[in-house]
Amino acid sequence: MAGIYIHVPFCKHKCTYCDFASYPQEIGKAEIYFACMYKEMKSRSMVLKNKTFDTVYFGGGTPSFVDAKYILGCMRLIKKHFNLSENAEITLEVNPGTIDKNKLRIYKEAGINRFSLGLQTADDALLRSLNRIHTVEDFKVATKMLKGYNFSVDVMIGLPDQTLENVKNTLDLAIESGASHISCYALKPEDGTPMYSKYLNGDLPDEDTVTDYYDFTVNYLKERGINRYEVSNFCKDGFYSRHNLNYWKRGEYIGFGVSASSFIDGRRFTNTEKIDEYVHCLLNDKYAEIFSEQIEGDEAKFEYVMLNLRTSFGIDLKEYKHAFGTDFNVDFKDKLPPILKYLDITDSTVKIKEQYLYVPNNIIIQLMD
Numbered sequence: 001m002a003g004i005y006i007h008v009p010f011c012k013h014k015c016t017y018c019d020f021a022s023y024p025q026e027i028g029k030a031e032i033y034f035a036c037m038y039k040e041m042k043s044r045s046m047v048l049k050n051k052t053f054d055t056v057y058f059g060g061g062t063p064s065f066v067d068a069k070y071i072l073g074c075m076r077l078i079k080k081h082f083n084l085s086e087n088a089e090i091t092l093e094v095n096p097g098t099i100d101k102n103k104l105r106i107y108k109e110a111g112i113n114r115f116s117l118g119l120q121t122a123d124d125a126l127l128r129s130l131n132r133i134h135t136v137e138d139f140k141v142a143t144k145m146l147k148g149y150n151f152s153v154d155v156m157i158g159l160p161d162q163t164l165e166n167v168k169n170t171l172d173l174a175i176e177s178g179a180s181h182i183s184c185y186a187l188k189p190e191d192g193t194p195m196y197s198k199y200l201n202g203d204l205p206d207e208d209t210v211t212d213y214y215d216f217t218v219n220y221l222k223e224r225g226i227n228r229y230e231v232s233n234f235c236k237d238g239f240y241s242r243h244n245l246n247y248w249k250r251g252e253y254i255g256f257g258v259s260a261s262s263f264i265d266g267r268r269f270t271n272t273e274k275i276d277e278y279v280h281c282l283l284n285d286k287y288a289e290i291f292s293e294q295i296e297g298d299e300a301k302f303e304y305v306m307l308n309l310r311t312s313f314g315i316d317l318k319e320y321k322h323a324f325g326t327d328f329n330v331d332f333k334d335k336l337p338p339i340l341k342y343l344d345i346t347d348s349t350v351k352i353k354e355q356y357l358y359v360p361n362n363i364i365i366q367l368m369d
């Protein structure tokens with residue numbers, strides 16, 4: 001199983017916490033950008049003939065902000081040049097306020113069968129302070145439009161002045177909307193963003209408060225049949241994000257567009273974040289890779305462990321042996337004793353205990369050395 005990721009780097013304007021590759025002032029370059037991406041896709045498809053792709057994910061940026069013809073163009077090309085499973089999961093990220101009936105009709109024609117909506121918070125004042133383009137009402141309109149579709153909702157904790165009541169209201173709105181899947185991310189104040197100054201001023205909730213909000217979220221959703229299956233991801237029975245699960249299983253994926261990463265045949269590689277550089281490379285018949293690394297041996301094993309331990313499924317010991325030809329318990333026997341109290345170990349799996357899953361990296365780091 002493998003996935004396809006397509007990066008759409010355009011947004012209406014920049015949110016105050018955003019350090020993703022998204023360029024509101026560059027929307028005029030959409031035509032040339034997609035032309036170059038089609039070229040990249042066609043060219044890469046030649047060496048991917050032996051792979052079957054089970055998921056496609058349009059992320060960004062705001063994929064629903066651009067003309068829907070580009071999404072249709074990507075999907076036509078994928079169906080023509082890649083082996084796409086018949087029941088592939090095809091997800092498009094949507095910002096409320098950028099979707100309408102006509103776009104939805106074209107998405108349907110393109111084969112999109114899952115949407116991921118950025119709500120973030122159910123508080124209009126807070127949305128404004130984050131410079132989000134939408135209101136709570138826009139979210140309600142969008143989810144009404146998506147009735148009958150499978151969709152996920154993104155929410156955030158750790159926002160400036162956020163209260164527990166706001167977290168609860170936000171989760172209620174996400175649940176009532178009919179979402180089958182909820183992603184809950186803790187705000188990370190990234191250097192260089194306006195949010196970072198707020199962090200330096202001490203305007204963000206402290207770590208203990210954010211941990212309380214996270215624990216509340218885990219329990220509140222669980223009581224409503226929406227269970228955590230990865231640190232930040234929750235779903236109703238069976239509604240996992242197959243695309244993201246593939247990342248955490250260390251499956252293969254190919255990424256197209258600026259800043260997109262790929263993992264194919266043991267090689268990780270990443271494209272430039274700059275639209276002009278990306279376009280320049282593709283127009284000159286070159287890929288726009290700025291990083292490439294072959295991952296082998298212990299590094300590959302560690303990667304596998306690190307990714308799988310983020311999920312509630314943990315490490316499948318049979319799968320580990322099948323992938324590497326060695327036993328996990330033997331490979332990590334010297335590293336395990338100090339962290340045993342954090343782990344649930346059975347004959348077939350190794351998992352981080354539920355109560356420690358919020359900060360898996362503190363545990364995983366001890367397996368590294």
Ligand code: SF4
Binds near residue numbers: 014020022
């Ligand atoms: S919508 Fe997403 S990608 Fe666009 S600016 Fe906001 S956080 Fe960044």
